[in-house]
Amino acid sequence: MTEPFYLDRSFQDVFNKLEDGIFIADDSGYALWVNETSVKQIGSPLEEIIGKHVTELESREMFTPSVTNLVLDKREAVSSIQTSQNRKLLASGYLVPMEAQRDYVLVHVKDITDMVRSSLQLEKAESVINFYVEELKKTKEDHKLTETEDSELIGKSKKFMEMKQLIKTTAQVDATLLIQGETGVGKSVIAKNIHETSERKDRPFIPLNCSAIPAALLESELFGYKKGAFTGANAKGKKGIVQEAEGGTLFLDEIGDLPLELQPKLLQLMQEKLYIPVGSSSVETTDIRIITATNSDLSAMVAEGRFREDLYYRLNVISVEVPSLRERFEDIPLFVHHYMEIYNKKYNRSCILSNEAMECFQNYEWPGNIRELENVIERAVITSSTDLIVAEELPDKLKIYEEKSPSRYVPDMEKQSLPSYLEDVEKQAIIKAFQKNGSSRKAADALGITQSAFMRRVKKYNLALQKSLSNSDSVH
Numbered sequence: 001m002t003e004p005f006y007l008d009r010s011f012q013d014v015f016n017k018l019e020d021g022i023f024i025a026d027d028s029g030y031a032l033w034v035n036e037t038s039v040k041q042i043g044s045p046l047e048e049i050i051g052k053h054v055t056e057l058e059s060r061e062m063f064t065p066s067v068t069n070l071v072l073d074k075r076e077a078v079s080s081i082q083t084s085q086n087r088k089l090l091a092s093g094y095l096v097p098m099e100a101q102r103d104y105v106l107v108h109v110k111d112i113t114d115m116v117r118s119s120l121q122l123e124k125a126e127s128v129i130n131f132y133v134e135e136l137k138k139t140k141e142d143h144k145l146t147e148t149e150d151s152e153l154i155g156k157s158k159k160f161m162e163m164k165q166l167i168k169t170t171a172q173v174d175a176t177l178l179i180q181g182e183t184g185v186g187k188s189v190i191a192k193n194i195h196e197t198s199e200r201k202d203r204p205f206i207p208l209n210c211s212a213i214p215a216a217l218l219e220s221e222l223f224g225y226k227k228g229a230f231t232g233a234n235a236k237g238k239k240g241i242v243q244e245a246e247g248g249t250l251f252l253d254e255i256g257d258l259p260l261e262l263q264p265k266l267l268q269l270m271q272e273k274l275y276i277p278v279g280s281s282s283v284e285t286t287d288i289r290i291i292t293a294t295n296s297d298l299s300a301m302v303a304e305g306r307f308r309e310d311l312y313y314r315l316n317v318i319s320v321e322v323p324s325l326r327e328r329f330e331d332i333p334l335f336v337h338h339y340m341e342i343y344n345k346k347y348n349r350s351c352i353l354s355n356e357a358m359e360c361f362q363n364y365e366w367p368g369n370i371r372e373l374e375n376v377i378e379r380a381v382i383t384s385s386t387d388l389i390v391a392e393e394l395p396d397k398l399k400i401y402e403e404k405s406p407s408r409y410v411p412d413m414e415k416q417s418l419p420s421y422l423e424d425v426e427k428q429a430i431i432k433a434f435q436k437n438g439s440s441r442k443a444a445d446a447l448g449i450t451q452s453a454f455m456r457r458v459k460k461y462n463l464a465l466q467k468s469l470s471n472s473d474s475v476h
């Protein structure tokens with residue numbers, strides 16, 4: 001039985017104005033008084049609440065769990081998340097001790113549905129953000145995989161070291177530079193390296209491939225245009241890359257493809273640091289360093305009247321000849337290791353080249369130079385059926401080599417440590433013995449080691465062994 005409960009009228013008014021629910025029960029758990037918000041939260045008329053035991057209200061699914069019961073059980077303040085009418089409520093119950101009367105329980109109930117929803121949305125948003133951050137990291141890594149680190153110029157051969165010394169010196173002086181060399185030797189990488197080691201390194205490096213842009217558009221691409229310069233032009237006009245490169249370096253690749261009619265304008269830019277945007281009558285000044293590159297024979301083009309002589313001499317203040325890969329064959333293993341590491345990581349493999357395959361790399365002429373070598377390695381890592389890439393798996397063009405010609409392959413102990421070189425040799429021996437003998441026991445016999453020693457090494461190097469290239473039985 002509930003005793004009559006008296007709550008001062010002014011308290012009732014205050015409690016009824018609250019946006020949070022107030023629920024008062026006696027010390028046996030019978031509801032004595034609730035404010036208007038609480039009635040709405042419970043979702044039942046007042047007469048179905050007052051005088052009822054909280055266990056009954058709970059069993060009629062007006063709310064669950066009952067915080068009043070929890071307070072009465074523990075005889076201390078309790079907070080709990082309640083569910084009522086599919087909403088989430090934070091209910092905090094307090095035992096209020098009374099001197100003259102029986103104690104009672106006061107429960108303060110805050111609707112936190114929207115907060116929970118936004119925190120869930122926040123969680124979701126966070127997980128989406130995390131997903132994109134991870135994807136971005138991966139993309140960055142992939143990007144790093146194919147783009148050599150700017151400052152990293154691979155090569156230790158004498159020819160390459162001499163060239164490196166020259167570019168180191170020229171980076172410091174602000175002179176115009178012409179980089180010459182076959183396709184894929186690294187002219188663009190060198191231009192960027194020069195910029196990044198020069199005093200202009202904090203300003204933009206803007207590359208433009210003269211052969212990639214139609215001759216008619218090249219002038220506006222270089223110098224920009226004023227509004228209304230020609231039909232189809234952007235109404236506001238457009239900045240040229242000369243302006244974008246201000247203070248930095250403009251790298252003009254394939255300069256041999258610069259149309260004859262534009263050549264005087266480039267000469268004016270180089271000599272007087274002046275240019276006129278298309279459709280403009282005013283002359284602009286600029287402060288940029290110009291580096292150009294070509295794989296054409298510019299002096300022959302001059303002789304044939306296809307390139308202006310004065311511009312040729314102006315461009316060629318300092319000339320850097322980048323050696324072809326066949327002129328620096330000692331560097332081939334460095335590039336092989338470099339790209340093998342990159343593509344093993346990218347395709348989750350642990351491939352190595354057999355000595356014969358490395359010989360093929362060393363004996364091939366590489367007309368496409370480093371770019372071609374990179375492509376061959378990527379293809380081999382993708383297509384090789386075992387971790388040992390053998391000569392037979394290489395493209396036909398590489399397989400044509402004189403069996404009897406002395407090998408040019410000398411392991412580079414500066415790039416590869418002795419233990420890592422010996423590991424490569426051991427891996428090769430294991431893979432080959434298995435391919436030849438078809439079982440781990442016979443392969444171990446052939447190598448003069450026990451079968452368990454053989455298997456230990458297979459495990460150590462994580463090798464996926466196959467009997468032959470066409471046989472897919474693997475050891476594990």
Ligand SMILES: Nc1ncnc2c1ncn2[C@@H]1O[C@H](COP(=O)(O)OP(=O)(O)OP(=O)(O)O)[C@@H](O)[C@H]1O
Nearest residue numbers: 148152153154182183184185186187188189370371
């Ligand atoms: N010394 C080097 N060290 C590391 N990577 C290099 C080096 N030289 C070239 N590469 C790589 O070789 C590839 C070709 O280089 P790059 O594009 O600079 O050649 P290029 O001479 O400018 O070619 P093209 O004449 O066809 O424009 C790139 O992937 C580049 O990262």
